[in-house]
Amino acid sequence: MIGKLNHVAIVVPDLEIASTQYRGIFGASVSDPVDLPEHGVTTVFVNLPNTKIELLLPLGDQSPISKFLERNPAGGIHHLCYEVVDIGLAAEKLKGGGMRILGDGKPKIGAHGKPVLFLHPKDALGALIELEQI
Numbered sequence: 001m002i003g004k005l006n007h008v009a010i011v012v013p014d015l016e017i018a019s020t021q022y023r024g025i026f027g028a029s030v031s032d033p034v035d036l037p038e039h040g041v042t043t044v045f046v047n048l049p050n051t052k053i054e055l056l057l058p059l060g061d062q063s064p065i066s067k068f069l070e071r072n073p074a075g076g077i078h079h080l081c082y083e084v085v086d087i088g089l090a091a092e093k094l095k096g097g098g099m100r101i102l103g104d105g106k107p108k109i110g111a112h113g114k115p116v117l118f119l120h121p122k123d124a125l126g127a128l129i130e131l132e133q134i
């Protein structure tokens, strides 16, 4: 069911420092920051030949990643995103297999304008998994 690894998301305390590290020391192609107020994050994308790294900084008081940064002040890996062809079908299969989908259990429009859902980390080997319909 799952396809390519779409991105790995890393929450960082400073996007400029993180971008400079990826652009400079790692020599990667790095996007400009984009504010996504409806998702409570500012994002920078690092484009690698086979996948992307999503650098995330909390935006606003209600950011869903603020607590994560409090617990991991130096930053840390936040989630993995796998591609699926049909997110509705994927959601039904996952629920049928006893996995919990975060929120109201329905796919939402994610940070890239495509339908996404997140699985409860306790049901997925301790990792927060995002599925994105491609």
Ligand code: CO
Pocket: 007, 009, 054, 079, 081, 130
């Ligand atoms: Co993501």
